Amino acid sequence: MEIKNARFVQSLSNGGEIPSFGAPEIAIAGKSNVGKSSFINFMTNRNKLARTSADPGRTRLVNFFEINNGEFFLVDLPGYGYAKVSKEEKSKWGPMIEGYLHNGKNLVHVFVLLDIRHDPTREDMQLINYLFHYNFQFSVIATKADKLSKMQQKKALQNIATKVGIGVDNVYAISSYEKTGKEAILDRIAQILENAPQVL
Numbered sequence: 001m002e003i004k005n006a007r008f009v010q011s012l013s014n015g016g017e018i019p020s021f022g023a024p025e026i027a028i029a030g031k032s033n034v035g036k037s038s039f040i041n042f043m044t045n046r047n048k049l050a051r052t053s054a055d056p057g058r059t060r061l062v063n064f065f066e067i068n069n070g071e072f073f074l075v076d077l078p079g080y081g082y083a084k085v086s087k088e089e090k091s092k093w094g095p096m097i098e099g100y101l102h103n104g105k106n107l108v109h110v111f112v113l114l115d116i117r118h119d120p121t122r123e124d125m126q127l128i129n130y131l132f133h134y135n136f137q138f139s140v141i142a143t144k145a146d147k148l149s150k151m152q153q154k155k156a157l158q159n160i161a162t163k164v165g166i167g168v169d170n171v172y173a174i175s176s177y178e179k180t181g182k183e184a185i186l187d188r189i190a191q192i193l194e195n196a197p198q199v200l
Helices: 034-045 087-103 122-133 150-164 183-195
Strands: 005-011 025-030 061-065 072-076 107-115 140-143 170-174
Touching: 025 034, 025 087, 034 061, 034 072, 034 107, 034 140, 034 183, 061 087, 087 107, 087 122, 107 122, 107 183, 122 150, 140 150, 150 170, 170 183
Parallel strands: 025 072, 025 107, 107 140, 140 170
Antiparallel strands: 005 061, 061 072
């Protein structure tokens, strides 16, 4: 699997009005500041495709990125769990995420991004339990792996797998900073697309 080109296509502020691009979609979900934008830029080899910010909570829309001229789409969901955002703003994000997950006809997989250094938060587990409940296929991407030694990474991946309730082979360590872990994710994407149901 190789990502040859990528482009931003559309943003949505309402999770209920989902367009159909006729290609499989892989959603990217995670807490504010977990590194979703950096992950998208790293995977697509585009430094500024997704906007990164030192200020968490910048992604407030559902953003669609077309990969390899429509082979599939990456869908960046709003970050959750950021304390400094107003309650009103926060209250919009849940329905947007849920709206997309329920109404995105071509959604085939969810990448849940977690910080490798920490246990999953309450909000992380709410999302994961939601995915389990509705039988969504998902994988966990453990970001910021450069912050830990190889030995610490191994221990952290096992800890995340245990906390989430999945096999450790379904948790992938990556570092957008050190550019490590991409090949395993690309292999996973190839596997997801191969097994994806017919899209609408």
